[in-house]
Amino acid sequence: MADHTEAGKHAHPNYMAVFIALIVLTAIEVVVAQVGMPHIPMVILLVALALIKAGLVAQYFMHLKYDSKFLSIIAYVPLIIASILITVLSAEWAFQPHWLF
């Protein structure tokens, strides 16, 4: 709250810089996906790039960086917990190949 009041209603983040960063990261992703890297490193790199992009959108476009910390807690805590669950489950599936077929 204090942050928000200090930033004032006429102080806007540099949206154009964020926009350019998003476009550049997307271009890198598209290239990385098509150059034929080994699969596992490629997946890790692409997911990392996607998370950076998502973070940029949330922090700057959705103003989480400038808003009350309360909103950041609402937004991030459940998603972090859900991410841990998905990661752990994915690891489990990965070590039980072809259980579907």
Add this chain to the structure above:
Amino acid sequence: MQHIFLNERFRISTKTAKIEVSELALQTDAGVSHNSESFDHPATQTSTGVWSGKVFMWLFLCQDALAFFGLFAAYLSVRIGAGALWPSPGALHPAAGIEPNPLNINLTAVNTFILICSSVTMVQALKAIKDGNKATMLKWLAATAIGGAIFMGIQFTEYNKLIHIEHMKMPTSLFDATFFILTGFHGMHVLAGVVYLSALAIAGGVGTKVNRKVDVLMVAIAIGLAFGLRAAILAFFGLDALTASIVASLYGITLLAIFGGVRWLLKNRALSDLVEVAGLYWHFVDLVWIILFTLVYLI
């Protein structure tokens, strides 16, 4: 006549005085001066220090994100479980007997670009209304809605090709089912976003003179889109009529709720607050697409 006039003036001046007193009380209560974001209306105080509408939009987005997480988890389980049998997009030589991946990365990259652009026009709209420039805000808002519409147009073309040329079918293949459910669920969010932004632009542009005609138009749009969605599900995906009807009616009710919400909030809140909350939704749609694009199309 003179008497009524005086009476009217007196009433107005007492009302203003009351608002001033309540604002004064607020300032002493909170110990801080309220920032003047909602300049049209008297300030309301919440225990969180954030306008409740914004808190609830965040709560909604969070549960919506968890719904997407559920779908991602289902997709990943199928995907990882299938191992090398899954047609990976990057693989130039798929395993024997596996059809090559039919998805077009470059076309979708263009779509990602359009969605990111529409996010930027959305922040420009918020910037304009916070600087008190309503006409500019309406232009940026319209640009955002058009960006969303172009995104949907490209996705429609893509679906058309995948269904009629590549013969992808939801009921017979896990690859097709996960693809259509993930991108379709997101596409319905984009459609709802375009409707949301349009409703806000129409109602915000008309201002306090929002009338019956606008209401009737909005209800007609909601019902029309619900029927259109039902027809599209039946024509494209080969699902049964009951499923299509249930999905379509839930979707229609959601659209009506969006209209009602925008309509009601316009009476009670400053336009800038509404644009900010609509922006949160729109950026969320963009954010989900960024993750979805990577998981479904790239890896």
